[in-house]
Amino acid sequence: MVSIYQRIFTDIETKIISGIWRPGDCIPVERELVAQYQCSRMTVSKALSALAERGMIVRRRKTGSFVASPQIDRTVMDIQDISTEAELAGHEHHFEILARKIERLGEVEAQQLSEAADAEVLRLQCLHIVDGRPNAIERRIIMLDAVPRAREESFASTPPGKWLLQEVPWSKAKHVIRAVSADSATARILQTEKGEACLSLVRQTWQNGRTVTYVEFVHPGDRFQFAGTFHPMAN
Amino acid sequence: MVSIYQRIFTDIETKIISGIWRPGDCIPVERELVAQYQCSRMTVSKALSALAERGMIVRRRKTGSFVASPQIDRTVMDIQDISTEAELAGHEHHFEILARKIERLGEVEAQQLSEAADAEVLRLQCLHIVDGRPNAIERRIIMLDAVPRAREESFASTPPGKWLLQEVPWSKAKHVIRAVSADSATARILQTEKGEACLSLVRQTWQNGRTVTYVEFVHPGDRFQFAGTFHPMAN
DNA sequence: GCTCCGCTTTTGACTATACAAATAGATATA
DNA sequence: TATATCTATTTGTATAGTCAAAAGCGGAGC
Structure with a gap:
């Protein structure tokens, strides 16, 4: 037995998560939702406020409420966009696609991702360069059945992470952060030495239970760190 | 011009953060707050619900609302208690205090922490052992003016992190995660090799703008990782 | 063209009230 | 004594309204 407020919340949440409503789309104004759910304005307002507080929608007087830009999670975002963040902080950032191919998932990887072994995937390898020095290798798998539009995307101008x-x-996203020693291939690409301590971030992302992408970033330890400040209250 | 709802929220939040109300304490029931703030029950309810949603208080029918156990931040907590988590996952965990001394903060460190150079601190070094193998070195500084009770605490039974x-x-907490190579002292303690890739987590914690503690955990890269699953909605 | 003014829509905050659900504690019963 | 039942308290959800603040829009006047 769910409350009306919860039903409105999850209904809208589902529409956003499933992609029916995309970022920037406007969602029905309170008046319309009141009519639709046959409830009072307070109830609708409570649901929309809760969605706004979680950053899923943005509310503006007179114009209505809109689907916000994706975030996955604020703390994750902090981690995710360190490269972009570096750029905003005045560092020059660009990237190169080292490899791009479409193939089917192998046995081992399929098990690792809990996906079917014959699933078609786009496999990418990128190098991120900040201030002229290699900053990260990105090895990414994109599930083509979940993101068919990736098939035609060249990722020439937008890095895969941002594009996705x-x-x-x-x-949903799962993160694993580890310290690893650079193998010779990695060391060569990152212009560092074999055995150098590197920071590895593995992220697997789901949409409605289906894997969207699996990615590993390897950063040279002397040129990179994750940092974040957390405090209980923003309001 | 702040709303009544926000005033109630921040008033209670302040009392909890400042330590006036400690975990487990019960907070005034809605009826009392209505009288205190001369507002309607809905307004009080909104403030308390928001506090509950952020995990600062726990609400129970008939008995009232209580200050929840500290969390700092859920995602941070996930990172923080990996050792404890390992224990819950069936691994045996214990720790040793390697060093414990009270001294005054040196110039360099004082600058690093943005604290006064002559501030009295408790300096700790611990070794965490999981399943018989060294899992982390913990090097910690506790500001004694912020946590005077640490002076008499031996940390024999409770690890410093848990005690704090x-x-x-x-x-507020600030985190920095890096990959570092083990120096010889660290390698010896962790029973690994010099130059081995290690994961370093530095955390500085504040309470009302004053530094409470500064700690670095160094984990051997082959025996440790941070992992976390995030998803937008819990409800 | 331009600015200013008022109208209207939409969200934000709040009130006063109602009833339902949970439950600790007292009371009655086997 | 142990168990079932009642009762009072507190939170949870919802209603139906009010007033205020923000902001887009159009028209009047220049």
Whole structure:
């Protein structure tokens, strides 16, 4: 037995997560939702306020409420966009696509991702360069059945991470951060030495239970760190 | 011009953060707050619901609302208690205090922490052992003016992190995660090799703008990782 | 063209009230 | 004594309204 407020909340949330309503779309104004759910304005308002507080929608007087830009999660976002963040902080950032191919998932990887072994995927390898020095290797797998539009995307101008964030709305994400020693291939690409301590971030992202992407970033330890400030209250 | 709802929210939040109300304390029931703030029950309810949603208080029918156990931040908590988590996951965990001394903060460190150079601190070094193998070195500084009770605490039974979490309520926390190579002292303690990739987590915690503690955990890269699953909605 | 003014829509905050659900504690019953 | 039942308290959800603040829009006047 769910409350009306919860039903409105999850209904709208589902529409956003499933991609039916995309970022920037306007959602029905309170008046319309009141009519639709046959409830009072307070109830609708409570649901919309809760969605706004979680950053899923943005509310503006007179114009109505809109689906916000995807975030996955604020703290995750902090981690995710360190490269972009560096750029905003005045560092020059660009990237190169080292490899791009479409293939089917192998046995081992399929098990790792809990996906079917014959699933078609786009496999990418990118190098991120900040202030002229290699900052990260990105090895990414994109599930083509979940994101068919990736098939035609060249990723020439937009890095895959950013592109996916625009393309695929919210999702669940799992992160693993480890310290690893650079193998020779990695060391060569990152212009560092074999055995050098590197920071590895693996992220798997889901949308409605289906894997969207699996990515590993490897950063040279002397040129990179994750940082974040957390405090209980923003309001 | 702040709303009544926000005033109630921040008033209670302040009392919890400042430690006036400690975990487990009961907070005034809605009826009392209505009288105190001369507002309607809905307004009080909104403030308390918001506090509950952020995990600062727990609400129970008939008995009232109580200050929840400190969390700092849920995602941070996930990172923080990996050792404890390992224990819950069936691994045996214990720790040793390697060093414990009270001294005054040196110039360099003082600058690093943005604190006064002559501030009295408790300096701790611990070794965490999981399943018989060294899992982390913990190097910690506790500001004694912020946590005077640490002076008499031996940390024989409760690890410093856990003790502080019980002792000092919410706070702001800053995290930095890096990959570092083990120096010889670290390698010896962790029973690994010099130059081995290690994961370093530095955390500085504040309470009302004053530094409470500064700690660095160094984990051997082959025996440790941070993991976390995030999803937008819990409700 | 331009600015200013008022109208209207939409969200934000709040009130006063109602009833339902949970439950601790007292009371009655086997 | 142990168990079932009642009762009072507190939170949870919802209603139906009010007033205010923000902001887009159009028209009047220049």
